[in-house]
Amino acid sequence: MTAGHEIRDAVLRHERSALEIADEALARIAAVDPKLNAFVTVTPERARARAREIDAAVARGDNPGLLAGVPVAVKDLFCTAGVRTTCGSKILENFIPPYSATVVERLEAHGAVIVGKTNMDEFAMGSSCENSAFFPTRNPWDPSRVPGGSSGGSASAVGARCVPVALGTDTGGSIREPASFCNVVGVKPTYGRVSRYGMIAFASSLDQAGPMTADVRDAADVLEAIAGHDPMDATSVDVPVPHYASALRDNLSGVRVGIVEEFEHSIAGDAALAQLYAGAYGTLRELGASPVSVCLPHARYGLATYYLIAPAECSSNLARYDGVRYGLRVADGGDVYAMFEKTRAAGFGAEVKRRIILGTYALSSGYYDAYYVRAQKIRTLMKADFDAAFTRCDVIACPAVSCPPFELGAKADPVSMYLMDYFTIPMSLAGIPAMSVPAGYINGLPVGLQIAAPAFEEARMLGVAHAFERATNVVRQRQPVVAADAQGTGAGSRA
Amino acid sequence: MINEEIGAAQRAEFETVIGLEVHVELLTRSKMFCGCRNEFGSPPNTNVCPVCLGMPGSLPVVNRRAVEFLCKTGLALGCDVAPFSKFDRKNYFYPDMPKNYQISQYDMPLTHGGAIALPSGKRVGLTRIHLEEDTGKNIHGGATIAQSQYTLVDYNRAGVPLMEIVSEPEISSPEEAEAYLAELKAVLSYLGVSDVKMHEGSLRCDANVSIRPAGSGELGTKTEVKNLNSFRSVGRAIGYEIARMRESAQAGERIVQETRGWDEARGVTLSMRSKEFAHDYRYFPDPDLVPLTIDSALLERWRTELPELPSAKRERYISTLGLSAYDAELLAADRASAEYFEAVAEFSKSPKEAANWLAGDVRRSLQKHGIELTDTPMKPGQLAALIAMVKEGAVSGKAAKEVCDVLVAGGGDPKAIVAERGLAQTSDASAIGAFVDQAIAANAESVAAYRGGKEKAFEFLVGQVMRVSRGKANVDVARALLKARLG
Numbered sequence: 001m002t003a004g005h006e007i008r009d010a011v012l013r014h015e016r017s018a019l020e021i022a023d024e025a026l027a028r029i030a031a032v033d034p035k036l037n038a039f040v041t042v043t044p045e046r047a048r049a050r051a052r053e054i055d056a057a058v059a060r061g062d063n064p065g066l067l068a069g070v071p072v073a074v075k076d077l078f079c080t081a082g083v084r085t086t087c088g089s090k091i092l093e094n095f096i097p098p099y100s101a102t103v104v105e106r107l108e109a110h111g112a113v114i115v116g117k118t119n120m121d122e123f124a125m126g127s128s129c130e131n132s133a134f135f136p137t138r139n140p141w142d143p144s145r146v147p148g149g150s151s152g153g154s155a156s157a158v159g160a161r162c163v164p165v166a167l168g169t170d171t172g173g174s175i176r177e178p179a180s181f182c183n184v185v186g187v188k189p190t191y192g193r194v195s196r197y198g199m200i201a202f203a204s205s206l207d208q209a210g211p212m213t214a215d216v217r218d219a220a221d222v223l224e225a226i227a228g229h230d231p232m233d234a235t236s237v238d239v240p241v242p243h244y245a246s247a248l249r250d251n252l253s254g255v256r257v258g259i260v261e262e263f264e265h266s267i268a269g270d271a272a273l274a275q276l277y278a279g280a281y282g283t284l285r286e287l288g289a290s291p292v293s294v295c296l297p298h299a300r301y302g303l304a305t306y307y308l309i310a311p312a313e314c315s316s317n318l319a320r321y322d323g324v325r326y327g328l329r330v331a332d333g334g335d336v337y338a339m340f341e342k343t344r345a346a347g348f349g350a351e352v353k354r355r356i357i358l359g360t361y362a363l364s365s366g367y368y369d370a371y372y373v374r375a376q377k378i379r380t381l382m383k384a385d386f387d388a389a390f391t392r393c394d395v396i397a398c399p400a401v402s403c404p405p406f407e408l409g410a411k412a413d414p415v416s417m418y419l420m421d422y423f424t425i426p427m428s429l430a431g432i433p434a435m436s437v438p439a440g441y442i443n444g445l446p447v448g449l450q451i452a453a454p455a456f457e458e459a460r461m462l463g464v465a466h467a468f469e470r471a472t473n474v475v476r477q478r479q480p481v482v483a484a485d486a487q488g489t490g491a492g493s494r495a
Numbered sequence: 496m497i498n499e500e501i502g503a504a505q506r507a508e509f510e511t512v513i514g515l516e517v518h519v520e521l522l523t524r525s526k527m528f529c530g531c532r533n534e535f536g537s538p539p540n541t542n543v544c545p546v547c548l549g550m551p552g553s554l555p556v557v558n559r560r561a562v563e564f565l566c567k568t569g570l571a572l573g574c575d576v577a578p579f580s581k582f583d584r585k586n587y588f589y590p591d592m593p594k595n596y597q598i599s600q601y602d603m604p605l606t607h608g609g610a611i612a613l614p615s616g617k618r619v620g621l622t623r624i625h626l627e628e629d630t631g632k633n634i635h636g637g638a639t640i641a642q643s644q645y646t647l648v649d650y651n652r653a654g655v656p657l658m659e660i661v662s663e664p665e666i667s668s669p670e671e672a673e674a675y676l677a678e679l680k681a682v683l684s685y686l687g688v689s690d691v692k693m694h695e696g697s698l699r700c701d702a703n704v705s706i707r708p709a710g711s712g713e714l715g716t717k718t719e720v721k722n723l724n725s726f727r728s729v730g731r732a733i734g735y736e737i738a739r740m741r742e743s744a745q746a747g748e749r750i751v752q753e754t755r756g757w758d759e760a761r762g763v764t765l766s767m768r769s770k771e772f773a774h775d776y777r778y779f780p781d782p783d784l785v786p787l788t789i790d791s792a793l794l795e796r797w798r799t800e801l802p803e804l805p806s807a808k809r810e811r812y813i814s815t816l817g818l819s820a821y822d823a824e825l826l827a828a829d830r831a832s833a834e835y836f837e838a839v840a841e842f843s844k845s846p847k848e849a850a851n852w853l854a855g856d857v858r859r860s861l862q863k864h865g866i867e868l869t870d871t872p873m874k875p876g877q878l879a880a881l882i883a884m885v886k887e888g889a890v891s892g893k894a895a896k897e898v899c900d901v902l903v904a905g906g907g908d909p910k911a912i913v914a915e916r917g918l919a920q921t922s923d924a925s926a927i928g929a930f931v932d933q934a935i936a937a938n939a940e941s942v943a944a945y946r947g948g949k950e951k952a953f954e955f956l957v958g959q960v961m962r963v964s965r966g967k968a969n970v971d972v973a974r975a976l977l978k979a980r981l982g
Contacts, residue, residue, distance in 0.1 A: 079552045092551065099545050101552060198552040205782035234556050234784050313782055316584050319595035320549045324648065336590055336646070363586070363777035372779060 004070040004164040004218040008111070011058060011069035018054035018069030022047045022113050025071035029115065029162045032482055035143055037135045038156040040076045041084050042116035047071070050113045057111075064111030066221045073157045073166040076117040077124060077200040078104050078209070087200045088122040088132040088150075091321045091328045091347030101198025102233070103167060103209050103226045110225040115163060118153025122349045123318065124174055124202040126150050127420040128411065131351045136408055139181060140480040141445055145405040148178030148420075154212045155182035159446075160482045164214040165222055169199060171206045172306050173424025176436040179212055180448030181405040183438045183475055185219045185465070186212045188424075190455045191431035192237035194223075195230030201317040203310035204235075206428050215475070216437060216466040220244035223458060239456050247459035248466035253288030255464060257281070258393030261295050263423060267399055272442045277399055280439045280449045280468070284397060287467050294389035294396065298382045302425040303418060305382070308362050308375035309429075314352075315359030321347060354414065383430045386454070395464050396452040399423045400436040404445035423450060433458045437465040438474040446474075509706045509744065511737050512714060513666035514622075515675060515729075519658045519689045520629060520697040521564045527628045527656040528555030528598065535695050539634075539649040547654035549593030554783050557582075561656035563797060564688035565605050565626050566789060568658065570798050571682055572621060574609030581786040582626075586777040590646065591631040593653050599627035601778040605787070611662070611682070612806050613674045614824050620663035629655040658689075664703065664714060669730040669737070676700060676726050677828065681805040684829045693725055700729055704736040706744065715740075715750065720764055722756040732757040736764055808833055816846040822854045831869045842879030845886065852878060856896050860903035872906030881909040893966030894918040922969040924976065927960070930968055931976045934959040945981060953977070 010016040026044050033039050057064045074080065077087045079097035086092045100108075108114065121131035129137040129152025137152045139145040140160035147156040151168030158166045159182030168175040170188035179186025187210040194209045201207060211222035224245070229238040259281060267273045281291055323329035323343035330342035348356070362371040389396065402422060411417040427434040432455050436448035449468065453461035469475075526533050529546035545553040569576050583601035604625035610618040631653035637643035660679065666672050680691045680698065691698045700723050705715035720736055723729045736755070743750050755764040803811075805827045812823035826836045836853050840846035853868075857878065861868060881898055884890045890898065890913050898912050913919050921927065935942055938959055945952040960973045 077552075079550075085551070087551065095551065097545075097550065097552070099550070099553075196552075197554050200551040201783075203782075232556060233554050235554075235782075312779060316586050316596050316777070316779070319586060319588065320551070320593065322588065322590070322595060324590045325548060325593065326550065337588070340588055360777065363779055365775045365777070368777070368779070 002164060003214045004067060005221055007070050007164065008066065008068045008221075011054065012063065014058065016069075018051035018058070018113060019048060021069055022051035022071055022115065025115050025163055029157075032140075032160050032162055035138065035482055036140060036147075036156050036160055037137045038118055038147070038153040038160065038162065039073070039116045040086055040088070040119050040132075040134060040153065043083055043114065046083065047113050047115045050108070054111050054113065066110045066225045067107060067165070068111035070112050070165055071115045071163045072107055072112040073116055073118045073154055073163045074104060074107075074114055075120055075151050075154050075166070075168050077120060077169060078117075078167060079198040079200070080104055080114070080117065083117065085117065085200070086134070087124075088120040088134070089347065089349070089352070090133045091343070092200075093133070093328065095327050097198075099198060102195035102230045104198065106226045107167070107222075112165070112225075118151070118157055118166060120153055121150035121174075122352050123200070123314070124150040124169055124171055124207075125314070125351050125355055127173065127177055127417050128406075128408075129153065129156075129178070130408060131349060133349055138408070139405045140482040141183060141405065142481060145407050145445070146181065148181035148405065150174040150178075151186075151212060152178045152181075155179055155184055155186065158182065158184040158212050158214060159480055161214075161480075165218055166212045167209060167222075167226075168212045169202075169207055169209050170424075170428065171203050171208075171310060172428045173421040175210050175212060176400050176424045176434060176448070176450060177420060179436040180400040180438075181446065183446035183448075183480070184212050184214065185216050185435065185437050185469075186210065186448075187219045187223060187435040187458070187462070188427070188433060189223060189227065189458055190237075190433045192235055193227050193239075193433070193456065193458065195226075195228075195233045195236045197230055197232040201313075203313040204317060205313060206306075206310060216462055216469045217245060217248060219435070220248060220462050220466075223462075227458075237456075242459050244459050244462050247463045249463040250467055250470060251288045252284060252464060252467050255289040255395065256393040257284050257289045257291050257464070258294035258389050258396040259291050260299070260389075260396060260398045261293055262297070262299050263398045266422070267402065270402070273399065273403070273447070276440045276442060276447055277449070280472075281397060283468060283471050284464070287471055289464075292393050294392055296382070296385045296389060296426055298378060298385050299426045301378050302382065302429060303422060305375045305378045305429055306421070306425045307358065307418060308371050309379065311355040311359030312362045312372050313359065315356045315363065318348075318352065318356055323347075351414065379429045382426055386426075386430045386432055386452075390454045394453070395461055396450075397464075398450050398452070400448040400450035404442045404447050427452050431455060433461055435461060435465055437469055439468075439472065440474055441478065444478070508709050509741055510709045510711075511667055512664045512705045512707060512717075513668075513672050513733060514664035514703040515662045515666065515672060516701045516703070517660045517662075517676070517679060518699040519660065519683060519691065521561050521656040521658055522687065522689050523558055523560045523564065523656050525558060525560075526654040527558050527561055527626070528654055531654065533655050534651075535697070537651050539647070540651060542651045543653070547593065548650055549595075555598060555781075557784060557787065558656060561626060562605070562787065562789070564656075564686070565624060565658050566794065567686055567797050567801060568660075568683065568688055569606035569609060569624055570794070571686055571801055571804055572609040572611060572624075574606035574621060574624060576606050576789055576794055577603060578791070579603070579786060579788055580605050582781045582784045583778045584781050585627075587774050589630070590648055591633050591650075591653070593631065593650060597627060597630065598781055598784070600625035605789075611675055611678050613671065613678055614809070615671075615674065617671070619665045619671075619675050622661040622663050624658060624660045627657050627659060629653065629657045664705075669733040672702065672733055673726050673730045676729060678805065681828050681830075684831070685802050685804055685833075687830070699723075702729060702733050702736075704733055704740070705750075706737060706740045716752050718750070718752065718764075719754045720757055721754060721767065722758075724759065728757055728759055731762060732764055735762065739764070802830070805833075812846075812850075816840065816850075818847065818850045822850040825854050826850060831867075835868055835875055838875035839879050839882070842876050843882040845882055848882045848886075849879070852882060852899065856899045857903060860900045863900070864904050866903075871903050873902040874906060877902055877906060877909055884909060884913070888920055888922070888969065889913070890918060891920045891961070891966045891968065891970060893961055894920065897966065918965065918967060920969050921964075921967050922972050924972065927964070927968045927972050928976055930960050930964040931973060931980055933963050934977075935980060942981065953981075956981075
């Protein structure tokens with residue numbers, strides 16, 4: 001397949017036009033998406049107009065930037081001015097934002113061509129994309145299986161080679177788990193590294209936008225394009241953005257890789273998974289890294305902590321969807337409170353309602369100290385766990401998931417779905433960067449390796465992931481089923 | 496004023512405990528958490544953006560100027576400014592609130608303590624001052640909510656910076672509550688942090704009222720009185736509440752903790768909601784905002800920028816400028832009057848005369864023309880010039896009143912006005928003699944009375960001479976001539 005950086009180089013060298021690349025991506029989406037349902041909205045006119053602008057800029061001798069002419073899919077919770085933004089929900093089914101998210105503006109400022117908006121679990125609540133109010137998205141490696149979630153549409157679109165680059169968001173694993181399921185690279189940056197302005201909030205203290213890409217080099221370029229302080233987001237941090245691409249490494253000599261004892265213990269019972277990850281750690285060692293064992297004693301409280309803090313914040317964040325100013329309104333008699341109730345009853349799906357109720361309960365008077373305050377204390381302890389671990393290692397390598405992609409409908413019980421985030425939640429609670437990079441296959445289904453680093457050390461993390469990617473070449477070993485079906489159409493023919 | 500019934504309640508064995516919660520809109524250029532203009536009276540929904548409309552994905556950013564205004568208020572009132580505070584979300588559903596939560600400060604307000612010193616000398620302690628955002632405004636289609644087919648919402652006010660000042664329950668009468676508000680208003684106007692217009696809602700007040708047996712240390716059950724639209728309605732509503740509570744207490748009834756609304760037209764408070772329906776606001780720290788830190792160097796800089804405050808001005812007006820306590824209080828009540836007065840005093844070198852004019856004739860003329868001191872075209876230098884003319888004898892006190900009224904209405908050079916209207920004072924004996932003759936001729940009875948020994952009639956006749964002269968006659972000359980003629 002063609003990676004984003006390869007497209008950019010070809011566009012800047014005048015070898016290919018942005019318009020032709022956009023058309024290929026759109027053709028590929030037209031051919032493949034009926035099987036996947038990765039997109040909620042495709043924007044061909046907007047994409048072609050943008051591509052023509054890029055071509056005109058290149059023709060003038062300008063450099064449109066890191067992502068010149070690169071087709072990009074954007075998770076449908078980033079506001080895009082003039083383009084419907086649903087957040088996977090009935091309540092925003094017809095919502096057209098008057099403004100764009102900062103990351104969308106930054107992508108476009110770097111020459112990206114946005115081709116559409118991708119499906120997701122409603123309000124980013126879910127791990128399978130089955131909680132979309134519209135339709136489930138399917139996994140390009142096996143369309144009977146889920147692509148993961150909540151950024152499942154973005155993962156599926158990149159995994160199926162519709163686009164080399166997509167934007168996702170990660171609250172407790174919503175980039176890393178679908179990246180693992182769809183065999184793509186997915187990066188959750190440090191909390192505060194990337195602006196949240198214009199990104200529809202689920203849990204404000206955890207949400208981060210990040211790239212989901214064909215390879216690590218693309219992830220580095222996209223992160224460089226979107227990272228940095230935004231005066232519109234008070235929680236974005238004013239720390240200089242490095243040139244991540246120059247941090248990409250080919251060997252890992254001198255790198256201490258932390259292996260998490262508790263996590264190894266929990267996968268020990270699954271021979272295939274244990275073998276796959278043991279192989280991945282072996283590759284890191286062969287590249288020159290020295291493995292060290294580290295402990296995250298509070299990781300076992302991660303899920304419980306997360307399922308107090310995230311619902312608490314969401315119960316407040318989602319209060320604004322009331323039918324007064326925008327989105328769905330159900331007003332068939334009664335007073336304004338009746339309108340609120342009917343609108344929200346009709347507009348939100350079951351999982352969203354479940355979390356609003358959980359969060360409302362956790363914040364209510366008499367329970368706040370026992371739940372929310374204690375959860376915040378555990379969060380502090382979890383941060384301390386990572387701080388201690390990073391005195392002994394430079395990065396952590398660990399499982400991204402506890403299983404390969406599962407079949408649609410396999411996790412009907414909400415708690416079994418929540419458990420999918422077991423390995424990804426601790427990093428979210430600690431606010432540190434973490435990513436998933438393709439690590440291998442179990443029964444032909446992809447599985448990712450998670451790499452985590454201290455806050456704002458994305459360059460280090462990407463460097464390790466790049467060396468691992470080059471050594472294993474996992475993505476190029478196999479073709480996704482959907483890609484094989486669609487041979488001969490569009491960009492896929494260039495793979 | 497407070498009716499008799501209430502006066503009786505205060506004399507009885509109960510004492511009143513009042514605490515005030517005052518909301519003040521800050522006079523910043525932009526809103527609390529976005530760049531929209533903070534402006535009263537714009538066409539509906541014109542000062543709005545994704546942030547103050549609570550659009551999906553929008554985020555708040557703190558207006559540092561609002562923080563500065565609050566901290567300066569705190570410094571002026573002797574509060575402790577917290578070096579570290581935070582914002583919390585107060586969650587409840589209401590259509591004028593775009594996010595269905597209000598960003599406020601719950602357990603870590605920007606200031607603690609402090610006090611407001613009343614002109615009486617009493618100090619009313621402050622509990623806290625915190626920063627929050629205002630809501631929009633609901634405009635109902637009908638006369639009341641119940642009669643409305645629809646409600647429109649104007650979000651221009653949504654997100655306007657709001658400072659909440661909470662007093663300790665240390666106010667003990669309706670009059671004291673009004674004095675507290677007047678003093679607070681004066682301080683805020685001096686600081687320039689708010690335009691403190693109660694009728695435009697930039698200063699709003701809720702009163703917590705309770706009664707207890709005199710001398711008791713415990714607080715009685717309180718009611719919270721809302722919908723108070725003027726200082727006077729604050730006083731009246733509290734007075735009504737005290738009387739109502741006292742009646743209940745004497746009838747052996749239980750006082751219910753509730754929110755009551757003041758009905759200005761009927762002069763009563765009515766129950767709005769009782770505690771059974773109290774909201775659980777589910778406060779929690781706003782994860783969209785980082786904690787607020789105020790460093791001590793900045794705080795010290797703000798302290799040096801504070802203007803002279805009303806209590807200090809009153810003190811100086813009395814002790815240094817020789818003003819009466821009444822004039823000092825009146826002139827120091829707001830920054831504009833104080834600045835005007837000080838300018839007139841400075842130009843005329845006669846602070847007492849300046850005060851007399853401003854507290855007397857200027858005030859009456861302003862009322863007559865229905866304008867504020869800030870609106871009059873009369874410049875302080877013009878009033879000072881008039882005062883100087885009186886002193887020099889160029890114009891009589893009586894004629895000067897007429898000139899003053901002209902100045903208040905239209906401004907101008909007092910000398911020109913005097914000349915134009917022929918009001919220059921004359922000491923010319925022949926001219927004044929003619930006025931004296933006219934007065935004597937027209938007031939035969941008074942002349943006879945005076946000659947018959949009634950001294951008082953003389954003053955009346957002096958007045959008549961001045962009237963006939965339209966105030967132009969030098970009163971001392973007139974007096975001498977009159978005495979001589981009647982002699």
